[in-house]
Amino acid sequence: MNNFSYQAPTRYTFGRGAEENIGREAHAEGMTRVLVVYGHSSARRSGLLDRVLKSLDEAGIAHMEMGGIDPNPTDDRVYEGIDIVRKNSLDGIVAVGGGSVIDTAKAIAGGAVYDGDFWDFWAGKAVMTKALPVGVVLTIPAAGSEGSGNSVITKKDGMHKISLRTDFALRPKFALLNPELTFTLPPYQTAAGIVDMMAHIFERYYSNTEDVEVTDRLAEGLLRSIIEMAPRVMAEPQDYQARANIMWAGTLAHNGLCGCGRVEDWASHGLEHELSALYGVTHGAGLAVVNPAWMTYAARTNPRKVAQMARRVFDVNDSDDSGAATEGIARLRRFYKSIGMPVTLAELGVKDPDIDALVRNVHINKGTPFGNYISIYPEDSRAIYALMAQDLC
Amino acid sequence: MNNFSYQAPTRYTFGRGAEENIGREAHAEGMTRVLVVYGHSSARRSGLLDRVLKSLDEAGIAHMEMGGIDPNPTDDRVYEGIDIVRKNSLDGIVAVGGGSVIDTAKAIAGGAVYDGDFWDFWAGKAVMTKALPVGVVLTIPAAGSEGSGNSVITKKDGMHKISLRTDFALRPKFALLNPELTFTLPPYQTAAGIVDMMAHIFERYYSNTEDVEVTDRLAEGLLRSIIEMAPRVMAEPQDYQARANIMWAGTLAHNGLCGCGRVEDWASHGLEHELSALYGVTHGAGLAVVNPAWMTYAARTNPRKVAQMARRVFDVNDSDDSGAATEGIARLRRFYKSIGMPVTLAELGVKDPDIDALVRNVHINKGTPFGNYISIYPEDSRAIYALMAQDLC
Numbered sequence: 001m002n003n004f005s006y007q008a009p010t011r012y013t014f015g016r017g018a019e020e021n022i023g024r025e026a027h028a029e030g031m032t033r034v035l036v037v038y039g040h041s042s043a044r045r046s047g048l049l050d051r052v053l054k055s056l057d058e059a060g061i062a063h064m065e066m067g068g069i070d071p072n073p074t075d076d077r078v079y080e081g082i083d084i085v086r087k088n089s090l091d092g093i094v095a096v097g098g099g100s101v102i103d104t105a106k107a108i109a110g111g112a113v114y115d116g117d118f119w120d121f122w123a124g125k126a127v128m129t130k131a132l133p134v135g136v137v138l139t140i141p142a143a144g145s146e147g148s149g150n151s152v153i154t155k156k157d158g159m160h161k162i163s164l165r166t167d168f169a170l171r172p173k174f175a176l177l178n179p180e181l182t183f184t185l186p187p188y189q190t191a192a193g194i195v196d197m198m199a200h201i202f203e204r205y206y207s208n209t210e211d212v213e214v215t216d217r218l219a220e221g222l223l224r225s226i227i228e229m230a231p232r233v234m235a236e237p238q239d240y241q242a243r244a245n246i247m248w249a250g251t252l253a254h255n256g257l258c259g260c261g262r263v264e265d266w267a268s269h270g271l272e273h274e275l276s277a278l279y280g281v282t283h284g285a286g287l288a289v290v291n292p293a294w295m296t297y298a299a300r301t302n303p304r305k306v307a308q309m310a311r312r313v314f315d316v317n318d319s320d321d322s323g324a325a326t327e328g329i330a331r332l333r334r335f336y337k338s339i340g341m342p343v344t345l346a347e348l349g350v351k352d353p354d355i356d357a358l359v360r361n362v363h364i365n366k367g368t369p370f371g372n373y374i375s376i377y378p379e380d381s382r383a384i385y386a387l388m389a390q391d392l393c
Numbered sequence: 394m395n396n397f398s399y400q401a402p403t404r405y406t407f408g409r410g411a412e413e414n415i416g417r418e419a420h421a422e423g424m425t426r427v428l429v430v431y432g433h434s435s436a437r438r439s440g441l442l443d444r445v446l447k448s449l450d451e452a453g454i455a456h457m458e459m460g461g462i463d464p465n466p467t468d469d470r471v472y473e474g475i476d477i478v479r480k481n482s483l484d485g486i487v488a489v490g491g492g493s494v495i496d497t498a499k500a501i502a503g504g505a506v507y508d509g510d511f512w513d514f515w516a517g518k519a520v521m522t523k524a525l526p527v528g529v530v531l532t533i534p535a536a537g538s539e540g541s542g543n544s545v546i547t548k549k550d551g552m553h554k555i556s557l558r559t560d561f562a563l564r565p566k567f568a569l570l571n572p573e574l575t576f577t578l579p580p581y582q583t584a585a586g587i588v589d590m591m592a593h594i595f596e597r598y599y600s601n602t603e604d605v606e607v608t609d610r611l612a613e614g615l616l617r618s619i620i621e622m623a624p625r626v627m628a629e630p631q632d633y634q635a636r637a638n639i640m641w642a643g644t645l646a647h648n649g650l651c652g653c654g655r656v657e658d659w660a661s662h663g664l665e666h667e668l669s670a671l672y673g674v675t676h677g678a679g680l681a682v683v684n685p686a687w688m689t690y691a692a693r694t695n696p697r698k699v700a701q702m703a704r705r706v707f708d709v710n711d712s713d714d715s716g717a718a719t720e721g722i723a724r725l726r727r728f729y730k731s732i733g734m735p736v737t738l739a740e741l742g743v744k745d746p747d748i749d750a751l752v753r754n755v756h757i758n759k760g761t762p763f764g765n766y767i768s769i770y771p772e773d774s775r776a777i778y779a780l781m782a783q784d785l786c
Contacts, residue, residue, distance in 0.1 A: 210634070
C-alpha cells in the first residue's frame with residue numbers, strides 16, 4: 001500500500017424524492033443565484049427540471065438556465081456558461097443530468113473564478129484550486145462525476161478530449177441521487193453505464209501495487225454487486241432496488257475509494273478514447289470491447305491480478321493463474337453480451353478498423369509507454385486492438 | 394435499500410510520516426491556537442508528541458497541551474478542556490491518540506462553542522450543529538473515531554456512558570494515519586482493536602433492510618481483508634503493509650459507508666457495554682464474546698444474514714441457512730481465539746456473571762425491545778448472556 005491522500009466530501013442525499021432537496025441543499029452551500037445546466041428535452045419533458053426550479057424558487061434562489069449539453073461536451077458551451085455566470089454575478093452551478101452535464105457544470109464553476117482561459121487547467125498550464133460550488137441532480141449512473149473531482153471536456157478546435165482530475169476543487173458539494181429518475185433510461189444506455197462504472201473500478205484495480213487488500217476487496221465487492229444487479233435492471237427497468245444499487249455503485253466506483261493506496265492504470269480508457277474519437281462509439285460500449293481485450297493481453301505476461309479478479313468476482317475455481325484469468329475474462333465477456341453490450345469491434349459497428357491510426361493516435365495522446373499493470377508500447381497497443389477485432393467468446 | 398444521507402468529508406493523509414503534516418493541515422483548516430489532547434506517556438516517550446508540536450511550531454500555530462486521557466474518557470476532562478479553550482481563545486483541537494483521546498477532543502470542540510452544558514448533547518437535550526475544527530493523529534486502529542461523527546463520553550456521576558452520533562459536526566476535518574505508529578501496540582490491544590472494527594461492521598451489516606447489496610459487499614470485503622491481515626500483524630508487529638491495511642479498514646469500518654441505505658442494529662454494543670460497566674473488561678475483548686453469542690442466538694430465528702456472512706466472509710459451503718450460520722460463527726470464534734481474544738465470559742475473566750444485573754442494566758440503557766435484526770426482550774438478552782457463559786468452540 002502506497003502513501004495516499006483521500007478526501008471525498010460530497011454530501012449525498014439518496015432515495016425517492018431526493019431531487020426535491022435541491023433548494024435546501026443549494027441554500028446550505030450559500031448559493032443565492034445559480035446557473036442550472038442540463039441536457040436535452042428529457043429533463044424538461046419528464047417534469048424534473050420544473051421540480052428543480054420550483055424547489056430553487058421556494059428556497060429563494062434565483063436561477064438561469066443553460067440546456068442542450070451534448071454527450072462529449074465541448075469547450076464552447078463552457079465559455080458560454082462562464083459568460084452567463086460572470087455577466088449575472090451567479091454564485092453556484094446546479095447540474096441536472098449525467099456525466100456530460102456535470103462535467104460542463106464543473107468546468108464552468110472552475111473557469112468562472114479564474115482570470116485566464118479555463119482551458120489552461122485542462123491543458124496543464126494551471127492548477128485549479130478553487131471553483132464555484134456545484135450541486136448535482138443525477139439522472140444517469142455511469143460516469144461517476146457526481147462524486148469525483150474530475151471533468152472531461154473536448155476542445156472543439158482539433159476535437160481534443162481531455163480529462164482533468166482535481167483532488168478537491170471540482171468535487172460537487174452535494175449530489176441528489178433518486179433511482180426513480182433512471183427508470184426511463186433506454187436499455188443500451190443503462191448497459192453502457194454499467195460497463196462504464198465497472199471500467200472505473202478495473203482501471204484502479206489493475207495495478208502492480210502490492211498489499212492493497214482493503215482497496216482490492218472494496219473494488220471486488222462493488223464489481224460483484226453491479227454484476228448481480230445488472231440483470232434485474234435490464235429485465236425490469238422499474239426495479240427500484242436494483243436501480244438503487246447500480247446508482248450507488250456507480251458513484252463509489254469513481255469517487256476515489258477504489259484507488260486508495262495504489263498506482264492506477266487507465267490504459268483501457270486511453271485505448272477506448274481513440275475508438276470514440278475515430279468511430280463515434282458510445283464510451284461504455286467501447287469499453288466493453290476494450291476491457292476484455294486489454295485483460296486478455298495483460299494476462300499473457302502478468303496474469304496475477306486478472307486471475308484474482310476471476311476468482312473473487314466470478315468465482316472461478318482454477319489454481320493456475322493463466323487458466324483462471326482466461327476463464328474470468330470469458331465470463332466477463334459473456335456478462336457484457338448478456339446485457340446487450342458488444343465485445344468485438346464488429347459488434348460495435350467498426351467492421352474495418354484502421355488499427356494503424358488507432359495505434360498512432362493513442363500514443364500521441366497517452367505517450368509511450370503508458371499504463372501501470374502492463375506497459376504499453378506500440379506493438380502492445382497494436383496487439384490489443386487486433387484482439388478487439390477477434391471473436392473470443 | 395432505504396433512503397439515506399451520507400457525507401464523510403474528513404481529509405485523510407495516509408502513510409509513513411503522515412503525522413508530520415499536522416502543522417500544514419491545521420493551518421489549512423484555519424487553526425492558529427490549538428489544544429493538543431493526548432493520552433499517557435507513550436506519545437511523549439516515543440517522541441511522537443514532540444514531532445507534532447514541532448510541526449505546529451513550524452506552521453506558526455500556538456499550542457497548549459492536555460494529556461493523561463484515560464480509556465472510557467470522562468466528562469471531567471471535557472469540562473477541563475473546554476475551560477482551557479475558552480480562557481485561551483483557542484480555535485482548534487488536535488487529538489494525538491486513539492478513540493478515547495479523539496472522543497474527548499471532539500467533545501471539547503463541540504462544548505467550547507455551546508453556551509450551555511456540553512453534556513446536553515449527550516443527554517439528548519440539544520442537537521450539535523457546530524464545533525471547533527478537530528484534527529487527528531491516530532495511534533490505535535480500533536474505534537474508528539478518526540473518520541466518524543461520533544463521540545463516546547462517560548459521565549462520572551453515575552458512570553453513565555453515552556455515545557453521541559452527529560452526522561457532520563464532529564467529523565474530524567483531517568486525520569493523519571501512519572501505520573508505523575501502531576508497530577508498538579501490544580498484541581492484546583492490537584487484537585481488541587481488530588475485534589472492535591469488525592464489530593462496527595457487524596452492527597451495520599446485521600439488518601433486515603433488503604437489497605443493500607452494494608453496502609453488504611463493502612462490509613464483507615472489509616471483514617475479509619481484516620481477517621486476512623490479522624494473523625500477519627499478530628505474527629509480526631512491524632509488518633507495515635498488514636498494519637496499513639488494518640488501519641485503513643478500521644477507519645472505513647466506522648465512517649458510515651457500511652451503514653448506507655439500511656437500519657443498523659447495535660445490540661451487541663449495548664450488551665457489551667454492560668460487561669464493561671460491571672466488570673471493567675476491554676471493549677474489544679468484550680465484543681469478541683458478545684458478537685458470536687448474539688449471532689448464535691439471532692440465527693435461531695433469523696439465520697439469513699448470518700448465513701450470508703458465513704458464506705461470503707468465511708467461504709462456508711452449506712446451502713442450508715442454519716447450518717451455514719452455525720459453521721460461520723464457529724469459524725469467527727476460532728478466528729478470535731487465534732488472535733488471542735476470549736470467546737467466553739470465563740476467558741474474559743468473568744467467572745460468575747451476574748446475569749440478572751446485566752439483563753436489568755441493558756434494558757435500562759437500551760430500552761425494550763432493542764436491536765433491528767432481531768428484537769431483544771429481557772428473555773432474549775438473558776439467553777444471549779447465558780450463551781456467552783458456554784464454551785461453544
